[in-house]
Amino acid sequence: MQTPVPVLMTSCPVVAVEAVVSAGFPSPAADYVEGRIDLAEVLVPHPSATFTLRVAGHSMTRAGIHDGDLAIVDRSLTARHDDVVVAVLDGELVCKRLLIRGRRMYLMPETDDPSYRPTEVTDRPGFEVWGVVTSTVRLHRR
Structure with a gap:
């Protein structure tokens, strides 16, 4: 049985882009930068x-x-x-x-x-x- 690995919370801010990304032709997203989100907060609420x-x-x-x-x-x-x-x-x-x-x-x-x-x-x-x-x-x- 695999042993669970506890999640240690540390801040992990990344740039948040408020745009839809196409999987086809690339489009520049620099005009859509919204701020930062913390992935630790989003992925690990508890x-x-x-x-x-x-x-x-x-x-x-x-x-x-x-x-x-x-x-x-x-x-x-x-x-x-x-x-x-x-x-x-x-x-x-x-x-x-x-x-x-x-x-x-x-x-x-x-x-x-x-x-x-x-x-x-x-x-x-x-x-x-x-x-x-x-x-x-x-x-x-x-």
Whole structure:
């Protein structure tokens, strides 16, 4: 089981640009500089209850969560239907979408790979939600 890494809060201000960016032809954005935003404040609203985990695997790609992404997980939030959660399942940490249907709960993968199957976790021993994934970080330049 991977050990959660606590998030240490430090300020991380970056320039905020109030513009829509096209993924096609580039457009200069210098006229749209709005000020600064603090990424630590935006990504980690509850620092004492937040940790990060590195995602391994491909079961959540349709949710935009890919192998190697850094998941930011907030333990202060109560998991709700359709949240992406980190949970302990039979001693292993997993990242899946939580579906609640009536009194039944399921951990659902989000992938086109049929080898990943939903898992019912209703009243299952060895199941515990550790936290809600509030965002992920993916590096595009290696």
